[in-house]
Amino acid sequence: MSIVTVQLGQCGNQVGQELFEVISNDANDTQRKVYSECSSERFFNETANRELVARSVLIDMEPKVISQSIAKAAKFGKWRYGDRSHFSQKQGSGNNWANGYCVHGPRHEEVVMDIVRREVENCDRLAGIMAMMSVAGGTGSGVGTYVTQCLRDAYPNSFILNHLTWPYGTGEVIVQNYNSVLTLSHLYQLSDAILVHENDTVHKICAQLMNIKHISFSDVNKVIAHQLGSVLQPALTGDSHGVYNRNPIGELMSSLVCHPEYKLLSVCNIPQVSSSSMAYSMFTWPGLLKHLRQMLIANAKMEEGIDWQVRAPSLQPEGIERTRSHRRPGFNTSLANLLILRGKDVNNAEISGFQDPSLYTPWLPADEAFSMWKTPVPFNKYEKSAILVSNSQTLLRPLDNMVGKAWNMFASRAYIHQYTKFGISEEDFLDSFTSLEQVISSYNQL
Amino acid sequence: MLTQGNSILPISCCDPFNPSYHMAVKRASSFSQTNGVPSQMTVVVPCYVCISRRRVGGSCDITGGRIQSLKARVNSSDELLRHFDVCVCLFVCVSASHPLTRLMSSLQAVLVDMEEGVVNEILQGPLRELFDSTQLITDVSGSGNNWAVGHWTYGSAYREQIVDQLRRAAEHCDCLQCFFLIHSMGGGTGSGLGTCVLKLLEEEFPEVCRIVTSVYPSAEDDVVTSPYNSVLAMRELTEHADCVLPVENQSLVDIVNKIKHMSHSGKPGSVIKKDSAIISGQGGVSGAEKPFDAMNNIVANLLLNITSSARFEGSLNMDLNEIAMNLVPFPRLHYLVPSLTPLYTLADVNIPTRRLDQMFTDAFSKDHQLIRADPKHSLYLACALMVRGNVQVSDLRRNIERLKPMLPFVSWNQEGWKTGLCSVPPVGHSHSLLALANNTCVKPTFMELRDHFTKLYRKKAHMHHYLHVDGMEQACFTEAISSLSSLIEEYSQLDATKDRLMPDAARLNIAT
Numbered sequence: 001m002s003i004v005t006v007q008l009g010q011c012g013n014q015v016g017q018e019l020f021e022v023i024s025n026d027a028n029d030t031q032r033k034v035y036s037e038c039s040s041e042r043f044f045n046e047t048a049n050r051e052l053v054a055r056s057v058l059i060d061m062e063p064k065v066i067s068q069s070i071a072k073a074a075k076f077g078k079w080r081y082g083d084r085s086h087f088s089q090k091q092g093s094g095n096n097w098a099n100g101y102c103v104h105g106p107r108h109e110e111v112v113m114d115i116v117r118r119e120v121e122n123c124d125r126l127a128g129i130m131a132m133m134s135v136a137g138g139t140g141s142g143v144g145t146y147v148t149q150c151l152r153d154a155y156p157n158s159f160i161l162n163h164l165t166w167p168y169g170t171g172e173v174i175v176q177n178y179n180s181v182l183t184l185s186h187l188y189q190l191s192d193a194i195l196v197h198e199n200d201t202v203h204k205i206c207a208q209l210m211n212i213k214h215i216s217f218s219d220v221n222k223v224i225a226h227q228l229g230s231v232l233q234p235a236l237t238g239d240s241h242g243v244y245n246r247n248p249i250g251e252l253m254s255s256l257v258c259h260p261e262y263k264l265l266s267v268c269n270i271p272q273v274s275s276s277s278m279a280y281s282m283f284t285w286p287g288l289l290k291h292l293r294q295m296l297i298a299n300a301k302m303e304e305g306i307d308w309q310v311r312a313p314s315l316q317p318e319g320i321e322r323t324r325s326h327r328r329p330g331f332n333t334s335l336a337n338l339l340i341l342r343g344k345d346v347n348n349a350e351i352s353g354f355q356d357p358s359l360y361t362p363w364l365p366a367d368e369a370f371s372m373w374k375t376p377v378p379f380n381k382y383e384k385s386a387i388l389v390s391n392s393q394t395l396l397r398p399l400d401n402m403v404g405k406a407w408n409m410f411a412s413r414a415y416i417h418q419y420t421k422f423g424i425s426e427e428d429f430l431d432s433f434t435s436l437e438q439v440i441s442s443y444n445q446l
Numbered sequence: 447m448l449t450q451g452n453s454i455l456p457i458s459c460c461d462p463f464n465p466s467y468h469m470a471v472k473r474a475s476s477f478s479q480t481n482g483v484p485s486q487m488t489v490v491v492p493c494y495v496c497i498s499r500r501r502v503g504g505s506c507d508i509t510g511g512r513i514q515s516l517k518a519r520v521n522s523s524d525e526l527l528r529h530f531d532v533c534v535c536l537f538v539c540v541s542a543s544h545p546l547t548r549l550m551s552s553l554q555a556v557l558v559d560m561e562e563g564v565v566n567e568i569l570q571g572p573l574r575e576l577f578d579s580t581q582l583i584t585d586v587s588g589s590g591n592n593w594a595v596g597h598w599t600y601g602s603a604y605r606e607q608i609v610d611q612l613r614r615a616a617e618h619c620d621c622l623q624c625f626f627l628i629h630s631m632g633g634g635t636g637s638g639l640g641t642c643v644l645k646l647l648e649e650e651f652p653e654v655c656r657i658v659t660s661v662y663p664s665a666e667d668d669v670v671t672s673p674y675n676s677v678l679a680m681r682e683l684t685e686h687a688d689c690v691l692p693v694e695n696q697s698l699v700d701i702v703n704k705i706k707h708m709s710h711s712g713k714p715g716s717v718i719k720k721d722s723a724i725i726s727g728q729g730g731v732s733g734a735e736k737p738f739d740a741m742n743n744i745v746a747n748l749l750l751n752i753t754s755s756a757r758f759e760g761s762l763n764m765d766l767n768e769i770a771m772n773l774v775p776f777p778r779l780h781y782l783v784p785s786l787t788p789l790y791t792l793a794d795v796n797i798p799t800r801r802l803d804q805m806f807t808d809a810f811s812k813d814h815q816l817i818r819a820d821p822k823h824s825l826y827l828a829c830a831l832m833v834r835g836n837v838q839v840s841d842l843r844r845n846i847e848r849l850k851p852m853l854p855f856v857s858w859n860q861e862g863w864k865t866g867l868c869s870v871p872p873v874g875h876s877h878s879l880l881a882l883a884n885n886t887c888v889k890p891t892f893m894e895l896r897d898h899f900t901k902l903y904r905k906k907a908h909m910h911h912y913l914h915v916d917g918m919e920q921a922c923f924t925e926a927i928s929s930l931s932s933l934i935e936e937y938s939q940l941d942a943t944k945d946r947l948m949p950d951a952a953r954l955n956i957a958t
Contacts, residue, residue, distance in 0.1 A: 010762070010763060014761075062763070062765065064759050064763065065759075065763070068759055089621070090620055090621035090623070091621050091623060091767070092763075092765045092767060092768070093767075094765070094767030094768050094770070094771045095767075095768040095771045095772055095864075096767075096771050138768075138771075168843065169861065170843065170846055170847065170850070170861050170863065171846075171861040171862065171863040171864070171865070172762065172863075172864075172865050173768075173772060173864055173865075174772040174773070174828050174859065174861075174862045174863065174864050175771065175772060203839075203840070203843070207840070214838045214840055214841065215838060215839060215840035216761060216838040216839055216840070217761040217762065217838075217839050217867075218761065220839070403953075404950065404953065405860075405861070407950075407951055407953055407954075408857070408858045408950055408951050409858045409859060410951075411858065411951035412858045414775035414776065414858055414859065415771075415774075415775045417776070417777050418771050418774070433954055434954060434956070437953065437954045437955075437956045438956050441956045
């Protein structure tokens with residue numbers, strides 16, 4: 001089964017290209033033929049001349065980034081993008097969600113959906129569609145939301161995963177909070193799950209774990225691609241009987257998104273080291289898993305600076321109803337978690353720490369809340385790696401900050417005229433704010 | 447595949463005492479490597495409406511010169527061909543039938559001049575091949591430093607011709623991205639006819655962004671009626687422009703003097719790298735530098751930097767529409783103070799990080815602003831940083847973190863930064879920074895303008911020259927001054943919030 005990726009805007013296209021690069025390298029590196037074939041089938045189409053063509057659609061409202069991505073992909077000759085799988089315009093969306101959603105989206109709907117249809121038809125069986133975009137700009141956010149809506153209408157029975165990149169808190173775009181609020185509120189209705197990477201977090205990983213001195217967007221994008229690739233590459237699920245899971249997106253959704261009010265997913269990956277230190281590092285499963293568990297409950301995004309003081313509350317004895325006592329300060333409550341283990345000796349890993357009911361919200365039985373995938377095939381040169389995809393309160397604070405800043409700006413009506421001139425009214429803004437406050441409240445109550 | 451770019455189309459208007467300030471800009475076609483057929487590119491149309499001859503001289507060689515020099519460097523290498531083509535494409539039309547080594551002939555510029563002197567100079571100058579006669583709209587006698595003559599008399603007389611030329615130019619564009627209008631405020635044609643053209647652009651092309659570079663008169667301006675002209679023009683700018691980049695001659699002079707002082711100071715380690723100063727007409731076609739060339743070069747660089755992301759690749763693109771979107775929170779408050787750094791590159795090649803950080807610090811110092819203003823001590827509504835060259839996002843973030851505590855931002859936009867990273871630096875530099883600030887520091891400039899206006903208006907001095915013109919009424923004056931006053935008032939209200947701690951707005955309450 002295959003995944004069709006839709007890359008939207010500058011961020012979506014840049015990260016998407018890095019993702020395919022990581023996947024292609026990982027599939028090529030490995031000695032395991034079955035893994036390699038499964039991965040290829042999932043992400044690439046093999047042409048008559050044995051070329052690998054990415055199952056991807058590139059969309060942008062200005063042409064430079066797409067040209068670059070296509071050129072970069074073709075550079076090493078290992079894979080490339082399809083010749084007619086891209087669509088660009090000349091103008092750009094001017095960082096304006098309303099321009100993307102109300103003007104560019106509808107204007108180019110037919111052409112874009114046509115390209116997507118062609119890509120989908122190239123798949124033997126469609127596992128799902130992944131839309132990749134940022135929320136700060138105009139095209140990724142506005143056109144991306146519109147395209148997601150079209151995808152939902154065109155493929156009502158397919159899984160749609162939105163991968164979002166949240167901007168630096170200190171600003172890349174001044175109206176980024178407005179664009180983010182409008183995007184998230186709409187996507188919440190349209191998407192099956194929303195997987196988020198924050199630039200701030202990834203930047204810290206680059207600085208502190210990977211020791212990169214002058215961090216560029218290329219470095220940030222490579223880390224995002226590595227984390228995303230580690231989730232989507234083939235793995236064996238509990239009941240897949242030795243065969244690689246056919247539909248990672250579907251499995252992801254059924255493990256993690258059991259309630260429509262809770263769709264925000266985050267990814268944590270351990271270890272994450274610079275390539276120069278990799279040769280000197282020895283990791284054990286107990287060590288990795290202990291750190292990963294603490295990262296989850298203390299809401300840390302990387303192995304350094306974890307707060308070991310935060311502890312899970314002790315388990316209530318049987319018969320006594322679990323109260324919300326575990327909502328302690330600093331403790332990150334999860335709705336559901338998916339643990340993916342890749343590498344050597346994976347069957348010896350002890351994962352019971354993640355099945356501890358005190359990690360989870362009381363209204364979901366603990367055995368439904370936790371799932372695990374594994375594969376003995378190492379990922380992207382890491383001998384062992386553990387990935388946690390989590391539906392938890394991790395994104396609560398960043399989301400709250402984003403909504404707070406947008407609300408402050410909205411209170412003074414700054415920049416609103418730029419949106420209303422394209423057809424978004426103040427009412428629409430209020431609706432978006434209301435839906436997101438609802439989401440914040442739901443996660444608060446986990 | 448060659449990347450496509452945007453192109454700029456200039457329209458120029460001159461006044462007898464104001465030499466034109468031109469940029470050689472053309473619509474560009476790029477070659478598509480796959481099939482050799484030229485494809486169109488998006489276009490930015492700059493309109494130049496003349497600038498005071500006293501202060502700013504004709505600098506059409508600048509961009510033309512820059513293009514020439516880039517062309518010369520690039521001819522030899524295919525790899526750079528793409529860069530050449532893209533950057534040139536913004537300004538030059540390269541058509542299929544001519545080899546890339548020659549500049550093309552169909553420059554899509556509209557030059558409007560109410561007096562022939564300056565335009566003739568250009569037509570005889572090194573850039574003559576870029577213009578053709580259909581693009582010129584000239585008259586003979588000029589506007590006599592009278593806004594009303596420029597706006598009403600010539601405005602109505604040449605309206606059709608101007609609209610025609612604009613339409614023709616716009617039709618050649620695949621995708622018209624924005625208009626650049628360049629003019630001065632103090633004279634008659636630049637100020638009067640220029641703002642008339644602005645209104646025209648809004649009527650004919652309402653969806654296309656209008657970015658205006660206005661040269662404001664300095665304190666010692668010897669055109670007696672310049673306060674009238676400026677205030678009358680201000681009203682039009684406030685109502686009809688999307689963004690205005692005000693520039694003051696005095697600041698340009700100060701910058702030029704600073705560079706000259708630096709290059710002549712003879713201190714060790716202070717040798718400026720050849721042709722790297724922003725005042726140098728790098729690769730300029732004409733030999734001797736005319737007066738004002740240095741000052742004009744600064745403004746030419748400003749425009750080159752603003753459009754750099756549209757022309758070249760980068761990891762975080764920032765195009766012209768994004769500038770208007772992010773920097774204009776309320777429709778009338780669209781005056782953006784520009785500053786350019788570095789002013790020059792020292793010949794010593796090693797650029798440690800300290801120098802890079804110095805570039806960021808300088809961008810906020812009052813010596814680098816292109817109007818006499820001190821943004822650090824006034825309130826920021828929004829700020830954009832366009833970085834060119836080998837600068838990464840981490841350098842950008844580090845500097846923003848460092849400078850943020852020193853810069854007062856309005857309460858609802860505490861992190862009001864718009865950033866852009868373009869990989870290609872300007873010629874002669876390894877990196878550069880353009881900062882555009884929407885800041886209340888423009889208020890003193892406007893208040894001065896209002897004071898000068900009031901001094902004349904109280905005595906009704908020179909008003910009969912204006913009122914004699916068909917279409918001009920007393921009401922124009924009163925409306926103009928009241929528009930300026932209310933603009934000043936809006937800035938004052940924002941200033942009042944500067945040192946106060948504003949509470950966060952109460953959030954929506956969701957019933958649980």
